[in-house]
Amino acid sequence: MQVEPVILQGARVTLLPMEIEHIAPLYEALNDPELWIYSPPGMRSIGDMETYVRTALDERARGVSLPFVIRDNETDRLVGTTRFADISAANRSLEIGWTALAREVWRTRVNTECKYLLLRHCFETLGTVRVQLKADSRNVRSRQAMERIGAVFEGIHRQHRILGDGYIRDTAFYSFIASEWPEMKLKLEKMLEI
Helix, strand or coil, rough: CCCCCCCCCCEEEEEEEEHHHHHHHHHHHHHHHHHHHHCCCCCCCCHHHHHHHHHHHHHHCCCEEEEEEEECCCEEEEEEEEEEEEECCCCCEEEEEEEEHHHHHHHCHHHHHHHHHHHHCCCHHCCCCCEEEEECCCCCHHHHHHHCCCCCCEEEEEEECCCCCCCCEEEEEEEEHHHHHHHHHHHHHHHCCC
């Protein structure tokens, strides 16, 4: 499984490999304290976004992550970010996560189409056998979004991660596996009216 930068094109969104020049437009789109409630210390300045992007690009260089920015094709603006993470070529598995979306695209097709494009790439191009998603167990909105698109709840890892503010969070784990993809693909395509 070779995970390399790629452009994923949909009807409403295009996922582009994250680059350093995305710092300012990402900060403009995601400068909203509510987006970072479960990611302390949050995004308080453009310097925080620069650190976020540079860290993601460093992870890409080390082969452990593949960060994307999300361009809204209707407005030609960046409206968020997402990534492949915890990439394990030996196990043909990875995680889809670190998704942050501008409030203006909440409850639109943007997130569903992003997940569809990412999952399709995982199962149909990369040959992935497992795709994991996870969220802070308190993050009801993210958990509902995962469940809505058909991710299977696997359980809660108690005291799984220490956050930047020292809070020790419980993490809810979800997944898709290759044998489920044909059915999930049809469900997502029906949701997106493809």
